[in-house]
C-alpha cells in the first residue's frame with residue numbers, strides 16, 4: 001500500500017543529532033497511536049512514502065505492524081500504514097483512524113492539513129518536528145515541550161534577522177494596550193525578546209518586565225541581543241507559570257496561544273497570574289488571513305482565533321474581550337481580567 005517513496009537522506013548521511021531527532025519523532029508518533037488495529041495515512045508532499053516506511057519500520061520493531069498488512073496474529077496490535085494523497089480519497093471501511101500530514105514547501109496544504117490528526121513539519125527533511133496532535137491522541141501533552149524546543153531552538157539565532165521589521169507593529173499594539181506606568185507585565189513565549197524593550201518603555205523604569213520562554217536557545221539569543229537589560233528572563237512553561245495568583249498587571253502573548261495544545265487551559269493559566277482589571281494582549285504581526293495565505297492554508301471560520309470562537313473562549317477562561325482587530329498587517333486582541 002505504501003507508494004511514491006521520495007528521496008530522503010539515508011540514516012548514514014545524517015548527523016547523530018539528526019538521526020536522534022527522527023527517532024524522537026517516530027517514537028512519539030508510534031506512542032500516540034491507539035491500541036488495537038489502526039489504519040494510518042501519511043499525506044502531504046513528496047516524502048509521504050519515505051516517512052511511512054520509517055514509521056512502519058519503527059512500528060515493526062515495536063511488534064505492531066506491517067505496512068499495508070493484515071492482522072498479524074494473536075496478541076499483536078496491528079497498524080496499517082499507507083502513504084500518498086490518493087489514499088485520502090479512498091479510505092478503508094470505517095475511514096482512516098489517524099491521518100498524519102507532512103508540512104513541506106511542496107505539500108499543497110489547502111484544507112488538507114486542517115483535517116489531520118498529527119501535523120509534522122518536514123521543511124527540513126533532516127529535522128522533522130511534530131507541530132500538532134489531536135487532543136484524542138495527545139494524552140497529557142508530553143510531546144509538546146520537546147517538540148517546541150526542537151522547532152524553535154534551531155531558528156533562534158536568525159529570528160531577529162528574519163522578522164526584525166515587525167518591531168513597529170509590536171510598538172503600536174503595546175501602545176494601544178495602555179499599560180500602567182510602574183506596572184508589571186510578563187511576555188509569555190517572549191522568544192528572542194523583540195517586545196521586551198517596548199514593554200519596558202510602556203511601564204517605565206519603575207515597572208517590572210519579565211520574559212518567559214520554553215526554548216533555551218531563544219532566551220540565549222535574547223541575552224545576546226542585550227534584552228536582559230530591560231527585564232528578567234525566565235525559562236518556564238506557559239502551562240505552569242512560576243508566578244503567584246493575581247500578581248501581574250498585564251500579560252503579552254505574541255504567536256503563542258494558538259499553538260498551545262490546550263488553548264483554553266493556557267488562557268486560564270494567564271488569567272490566574274493576572275490581577276482583576278489587568279490586561280491581556282494577544283498579538284501577531286500579520287492578520288490571520290494573510291498568515292494562512294502565506295502558509296498555503298485555507299482559513300476556516302471556526303478557527304481558534306476567529307472572533308466568534310475567541311470571544312466566548314475568553315469569557316469562559318476569565319477574560320472580557322475589549323478589542324479585536326484582524327487586518328492583513330496584524331492580529332491584535334485586547335482583553336481585561338474579570
Ligand SMILES: C[S@@+](CC[C@H](N)C(=O)[O-])C[C@H]1O[C@@H](n2cnc3c(N)ncnc32)[C@H](O)[C@@H]1O
Pocket residue numbers: 148149152188189190191192193194212213214215218236237238239253254255256
Ligand atoms: C512564534 S514564537 C514568537 C516569539 C515572540 N513572542 C515574538 O513575537 O517574536 C513562539 C515562542 O513561544 C515559545 N513557546 C511555545 N510554547 C511555549 C510554552 N508552553 N511556554 C513558554 N514558551 C513557549 C517558543 O519557544 C517560541 O519562542
